[in-house]
Amino acid sequence: MKSLEELKKLREESIKNIEMRNTDKDIRVVVGMATCGISAGARPVLTTLVEEVAKRNLGNVQVVQTGCIGMCTLEPIVEVYTADKEKVTYVHIDPEKAKRIVSEHLVNNNVVVEYTIGSAEKQ
Amino acid sequence: MKIFRSHVLVCGGTGCSSSNSALIKQRFEEKIKELNLDEEIQVVSTGCFGLCEEGPIVIIYPEGSFYARMTVERVDEICEEHLLKGRIVRKYLFDESAREEKIKPLSEVEFYKKQKRVALRNCGVINPEDISEYIARDGYMALGKVLTEMTPTEVIQLVKDSGLKGRGGAGFSTGMKWSFAAPNQADQKYVICNADEGDPGAFMDRSVLEGDPHAVLEAMAIAGYAIGATKGFIYVRAEYPIAVHRLEIAIKQAKETGLLGKNLFNSGFDFDVEIRLGAGAFVCGEETALMQSIEGKRGMSRNKPPFPANKGLWGKPTIINNVETLANVPQIILNGPGWFKSFGTVKSPGTKVFALGGKINNTGLVEVPMGTALREVIYDIGGGCPNNKEFKAVQTGGPSGGCLTKDHLDIPIDYDNLTAVGSMMGSGGMIVMDEDNCMVDIARFFLDFTVDESCGKCTPCREGTKRMLEILDKITEGKGTMEDLDKLEKLAINIKETSLCGLGQTAPNPVLSTLKYFRDEYEAHVLEKRCPAGVCQSLLRYIITMDCKGCTKCARICPVGAIEGKVKEIHVINQDKCIKCGACMDACTFHAIIKK
Ligand SMILES: Cc1cc2nc3c(=O)[nH]c(=O)nc-3n(C[C@H](O)[C@H](O)[C@H](O)COP(=O)(O)O)c2cc1C
Ligand code: SF4
Ligand code: SF4
Ligand code: SF4
Ligand code: FES
Ligand code: FES
Numbered sequence A: 001m002k003s004l005e006e007l008k009k010l011r012e013e014s015i016k017n018i019e020m021r022n023t024d025k026d027i028r029v030v031v032g033m034a035t036c037g038i039s040a041g042a043r044p045v046l047t048t049l050v051e052e053v054a055k056r057n058l059g060n061v062q063v064v065q066t067g068c069i070g071m072c073t074l075e076p077i078v079e080v081y082t083a084d085k086e087k088v089t090y091v092h093i094d095p096e097k098a099k100r101i102v103s104e105h106l107v108n109n110n111v112v113v114e115y116t117i118g119s120a121e122k123q
Numbered sequence B: 001m002k003i004f005r006s007h008v009l010v011c012g013g014t015g016c017s018s019s020n021s022a023l024i025k026q027r028f029e030e031k032i033k034e035l036n037l038d039e040e041i042q043v044v045s046t047g048c049f050g051l052c053e054e055g056p057i058v059i060i061y062p063e064g065s066f067y068a069r070m071t072v073e074r075v076d077e078i079c080e081e082h083l084l085k086g087r088i089v090r091k092y093l094f095d096e097s098a099r100e101e102k103i104k105p106l107s108e109v110e111f112y113k114k115q116k117r118v119a120l121r122n123c124g125v126i127n128p129e130d131i132s133e134y135i136a137r138d139g140y141m142a143l144g145k146v147l148t149e150m151t152p153t154e155v156i157q158l159v160k161d162s163g164l165k166g167r168g169g170a171g172f173s174t175g176m177k178w179s180f181a182a183p184n185q186a187d188q189k190y191v192i193c194n195a196d197e198g199d200p201g202a203f204m205d206r207s208v209l210e211g212d213p214h215a216v217l218e219a220m221a222i223a224g225y226a227i228g229a230t231k232g233f234i235y236v237r238a239e240y241p242i243a244v245h246r247l248e249i250a251i252k253q254a255k256e257t258g259l260l261g262k263n264l265f266n267s268g269f270d271f272d273v274e275i276r277l278g279a280g281a282f283v284c285g286e287e288t289a290l291m292q293s294i295e296g297k298r299g300m301s302r303n304k305p306p307f308p309a310n311k312g313l314w315g316k317p318t319i320i321n322n323v324e325t326l327a328n329v330p331q332i333i334l335n336g337p338g339w340f341k342s343f344g345t346v347k348s349p350g351t352k353v354f355a356l357g358g359k360i361n362n363t364g365l366v367e368v369p370m371g372t373a374l375r376e377v378i379y380d381i382g383g384g385c386p387n388n389k390e391f392k393a394v395q396t397g398g399p400s401g402g403c404l405t406k407d408h409l410d411i412p413i414d415y416d417n418l419t420a421v422g423s424m425m426g427s428g429g430m431i432v433m434d435e436d437n438c439m440v441d442i443a444r445f446f447l448d449f450t451v452d453e454s455c456g457k458c459t460p461c462r463e464g465t466k467r468m469l470e471i472l473d474k475i476t477e478g479k480g481t482m483e484d485l486d487k488l489e490k491l492a493i494n495i496k497e498t499s500l501c502g503l504g505q506t507a508p509n510p511v512l513s514t515l516k517y518f519r520d521e522y523e524a525h526v527l528e529k530r531c532p533a534g535v536c537q538s539l540l541r542y543i544i545t546m547d548c549k550g551c552t553k554c555a556r557i558c559p560v561g562a563i564e565g566k567v568k569e570i571h572v573i574n575q576d577k578c579i580k581c582g583a584c585m586d587a588c589t590f591h592a593i594i595k596k
Helices: A004-021 A035-039 A042-055 A095-107 A117-122 B014-018 B021-034 B072-085 B131-136 B141-149 B152-162 B174-181 B204-211 B213-227 B241-256 B287-294 B323-341 B374-381 B415-420 B439-453 B459-476 B482-498 B502-506 B509-517 B519-527 B553-557 B583-587
Strands: A027-032 A061-066 A078-081 A088-090 B006-011 B041-046 B058-061 B065-067 B190-195 B231-237 B261-264 B269-278 B318-322 B351-358 B364-369 B391-396 B402-404 B429-434 B542-544 B593-595
Touching (some): A004 A042, A004 B141, A027 A095, A035 A042, A078 A095, B014 B021, B021 B041, B021 B072, B065 B072, B131 B213, B131 B241, B141 B213, B141 B323, B152 B174, B174 B213, B190 B213, B190 B287, B204 B241, B204 B323, B204 B351, B213 B231, B213 B241, B213 B269, B213 B323, B241 B269, B269 B287, B287 B318, B318 B323, B351 B374, B364 B374, B374 B391, B391 B439, B402 B509, B439 B459, B439 B509, B439 B519, B459 B502, B482 B509, B482 B519, B553 B583, B583 B593
Parallel strands (some): B006 B041, B190 B231, B190 B318, B231 B269, B351 B429
Antiparallel strands (some): A027 A078, A078 A088, B006 B058, B058 B065, B351 B364, B542 B593
8 A cells, every 4th residue: 555545545436336335325216026026127226326426426325125015017216305395206217217216316316207106107 | 345235233342242143143144145235235343333142243234223132033034124125123123222113223222322432433333354445444544643633732632622531440541651652762562452451350452452452453553653753563362252253354444545554654763563362360451560471471570660751661661551551542633632532521531441341231332431420331321220129349459359239329430439438430340230239249349359369469459468368268267357457448448558559559448448338337247247148158147937837848858857846737937057059949849948
């Protein structure tokens, strides 16, 4: 180890994996992972969300899975809970859409309206 | 670096390991592989979570689900439900966290709520065998800061300002100790970490080493820089194989990462650490005996002065610090003395780790701010005595400490307060006793320990403690006199004043404190030949009550023919013949025989 900077870089890298063990976070992203969710492709959605959140060091976002959400035809479903605002439910999500949710909703706080359950029902 | 979506933390502390946590971890790994989740889920072995009573413990993140009393059989179900489908298996969660509709997070469980974790901050949080997890938790940042931004004098001043006192028992200011060694000129100086931990019932230091070994290494390097030492030794008992193993891995990884060795942080400072195994003699925890043991001699205490800071290991300036003391140091450097003083009391800042044991519901490891009342530790965190038994006493400070009563429960714990009431902080053992414990027997237990462990160098300790033990034996056998009680007290005071080292100087404390607070129990043994708690075997009496139906069963079962009586008449036990085997009491179907 030659400098404090080198150590700090190592820390930034290492934090990404371990950050998950801190449960005290403001934003929760929940992915439905019961049988229908998994068969509709929820697993890659979940892993994409985890990776994107870690890559961007979003320390206040927790990505968890849950069981049946109750809307099997709309799977994969992703719900975003924030402390102050109402829950946002995204439906028919795939890994690419998941990336957009991270960059637009979680980073910039702009809901990706076209993926939400509201616009899905209108169609 | 690979990112996992979920982490399964399995406790690999000594407590949980002894109840097979290694097999549980192995089953998780197998099952996760079977389910094709091994790319997504990481299984990690950690140090002690503290709540050993509820072990083996498994915590699953990101949810932070706290599974208690785990078994290998439960693993598959948890994998299929929780890990695969995201459904937490409530029935296996720690009781308290699943009692209400909403699952309680770990930090709000009673056991953890009042704790403040500084020395234990990484225990049960990181994988102690992976240096990158320590680094992720700001590991080695304090060393980096010290080496690149501070002079040795500034480091010592900062530690002094924090008010940190030695957690190994004596409570001496750590900064002062370092400042004594720093100015001494020598071709070689040493830093020693005392991980001997000889108190029966204590396992604080073991847990720190098992759960967070790098914190100790980092602190030793900081101490080395502060006093100008380039070499460190960790003296740890051979009975701590897991701790030794993790330390070895930690030292190896620190060397590979360039955090131990030559020219650290390009500062020109070199530091290396070696492990020395102790054979487990209690006296070897005493600093002068410990150094002799490292030098390869028989561990015996010697007179001070000279102090280790002037003439220590191989005659060179040396500082010796306890594991827990050291574990606080990196945090103090990073957060500053003001932060450290923001918890604890004015005279004893910071926190203290205690090993809770004896008659208490939540045996385990707790860390609380100094100044926390005994009551909070024993009741709020420890959950009180099991089976609704009444609390009687708490023993702090191990064989050097004393017993305190319910009258002391509201005392804020710190060094001065405990000493003032005749006990000691000691290293942090805390053994709770209930109505079923005999205080004379407890005093005897600790004295028996010190008699065994006395190194034999000085007479008061070698002979005096033996004489005390003989008197205690007499008392527990019902042969004691009131003069014996006085003699016991006089001997005790004498030994305290004239012994050469701390072992002898504190050995009488358990006797003195029980004599002071539980004299009535001693007197019951002496005057009434009665053990109020019903512990001392030779004072027990088996008695047949009026409930006797005269069935003759007991008379036939008694191995020494001590029971007499006619059919259908109340039987009687001849106390002179009875050998107190208890067979009659077990045999009587009418519960007519009692023990008093
Ligand atoms: C009989 C006896 C046993 C001791 N055992 C230990 C021990 O197991 N661990 C420990 O850290 N200190 C023990 N000590 C205290 C050490 O002598 C020394 O004070 C301590 O390691 C200094 O570190 P500290 O200032 O960080 O507390 C013992 C002292 C005596 C008299
Ligand atoms: S007090 Fe006991 S342990 Fe200490 S030097 Fe004397 S005999 Fe040895
Ligand atoms: S076994 Fe019980 S009931 Fe029968 S004689 Fe003995 S004490 Fe009496
Ligand atoms: S305790 Fe044992 S020895 Fe005494 S009376 Fe009962 S059976 Fe006999
Ligand atoms: S199983 Fe997925 S919503 Fe019902
Ligand atoms: S050893 Fe597992 S909780 Fe203490």
